[in-house]
Amino acid sequence: MMKIGELAKRSGLAASTIRFYESRGLLKAVSRQSNGYRDYPLEAVAVLSIISDAQQAGFSLDEIKQVLPEDSSSWKHDELMAALKKKIADIESLEVRLAQNKAHLLSLIQLIDAKPDDVDCKDNAARVLESMGIGSKN
Numbered sequence: 317m318m319k320i321g322e323l324a325k326r327s328g329l330a331a332s333t334i335r336f337y338e339s340r341g342l343l344k345a346v347s348r349q350s351n352g353y354r355d356y357p358l359e360a361v362a363v364l365s366i367i368s369d370a371q372q373a374g375f376s377l378d379e380i381k382q383v384l385p386e387d388s389s390s391w392k393h394d395e396l397m398a399a400l401k402k403k404i405a406d407i408e409s410l411e412v413r414l415a416q417n418k419a420h421l422l423s424l425i426q427l428i429d430a431k432p433d434d435v436d437c438k439d440n441a442a443r444v445l446e447s448m449g450i451g452s453k454n
Contacts, residue, residue, distance in 0.1 A: 317347070317355040327364040334364065342367055342381055374403060424448075 324331045337343045343363060347355045363384070370380045383396045427447060431440040
């Protein structure tokens with residue numbers, strides 16, 4: 317068992333973050349001493365690492381809570397696999413949207429850069445907007 321300061325040091329997370337995860341029900345099996353100090357089991361370091369890694373992968377705390385087991389020996393395989401596959405699908409969808417956004421921005425850059433030499437910036441802006449269907453024809 318360890319106190320929150322030691323857990324914070326081992327996990328690399330702030331004590332306030334650890335308390336927040338505990339209050340959200342992500343960090344379980346925490347006992348309290350008679351003076352109110354929390355005692356955390358050694359497995360709490362691994363649980364915090366899983367939470368951090370899952371957040372880095374794009375999981376919300378609610379999504380993590382749904383698949384995080386009461387203890388490390390009781391993972392819900394089907395729920396975990398479904399959550400992981402759904403997150404991959406979400407990432408792939410985001411990748412498609414990002415690629416479309418990138419292509420749009422690159423074509424906009426190309427259009428702006430294709431400014432004829434005899435056109436000033438104001439007229440070029442109007443030309444670009446008109447080609448996008450935004451500007452008004454004079």
